[in-house]
Each structure stands twice: as structure tokens, then as C-alpha cells.
Amino acid sequence: MDHFQNPRNAGELADADAVGSVGDPTCGDVTKVYLKVVDGKVADIRYKTFGCAAAIASSSIATEMVKNKTLEEAASITSEDIVDALHGLPPEKIHCSRLAANAIRAAVEKYRADS
Numbered sequence: 151m152d153h154f155q156n157p158r159n160a161g162e163l164a165d166a167d168a169v170g171s172v173g174d175p176t177c178g179d180v181t182k183v184y185l186k187v188v189d190g191k192v193a194d195i196r197y198k199t200f201g202c203a204a205a206i207a208s209s210s211i212a213t214e215m216v217k218n219k220t221l222e223e224a225a226s227i228t229s230e231d232i233v234d235a236l237h238g239l240p241p242e243k244i245h246c247s248r249l250a251a252n253a254i255r256a257a258v259e260k261y262r263a264d265s
Contacts, residue, residue: 170256
């Protein structure tokens with residue numbers, strides 16, 4: 151609940167080096183991740199999530215988990231890692247953690263494609 155009530159890293163990053171966006175057609179949630187990369191590491195990260203509490207909490211904690219990590223480490227985050235960091239999610243909300251992980255991976259892939 152803390153990451154929903156007090157989300158970290160929410161909002162846009164004006165000078166982002168890459169942006170990744172993913173959506174879940176079954177629930178309508180959308181997450182967009184903004185990356186600032188310095189020397190191959192995630193120097194800053196922001197997100198905008200349009201969805202439920204679990205989607206916002208997943209995005210919040212995921213951005214905390216990858217800040218200052220290498221791009222490889224950021225891209226390797228899994229939904230299971232996010233669920234563990236949140237100390238669990240209801241089974242019907244696991245897809246929210248996949249949304250966050252996939253948005254981070256999409257941003258990293260976009261950065262690599264454009265660099």
C-alpha cells in the first residue's frame with residue numbers, strides 16, 4: 151500500500167533518453183517509463199501509470215529497484231522480482247507487475263535501438 155499511497159518516481163522525465171510504453175488490453179492499464187542513461191546505467195527513471203493501485207505500486211517499486219543499475223540489470227527485472235519486493239500481490243493482480251517489468255524492458259530496448 152505504501153508504494154500506491156506514496157508513489158516514488160511518478161511523472162515524466164523531460165530530458166529522457168528513451169521512453170517505453172506498454173498496455174494490457176484485458177484490463178486497460180497502461181505504463182510509460184522514461185529513462186535517463188549515464189555511462190550505461192539508469193541515472194534517473196520516471197513513470198506514468200494509468201491503472202489500479204497494484205499497477206501504480208508495481209511501477210513505483212520497479213523504478214526504485216532499477217535506479218542506478220546497469221541497462222542489463224534493469225532489463226532483467228521480472229514480474230516475480232516486483233511481486234517479491236511488494237511482499238506479494240493477489241493472483242488477479244500479478245499482470246500489473248508484468249506491465250511494469252515490460253515497460254522498463256521496452257524503454258531499455260528503445261534506448262539500445264536509438265543509440
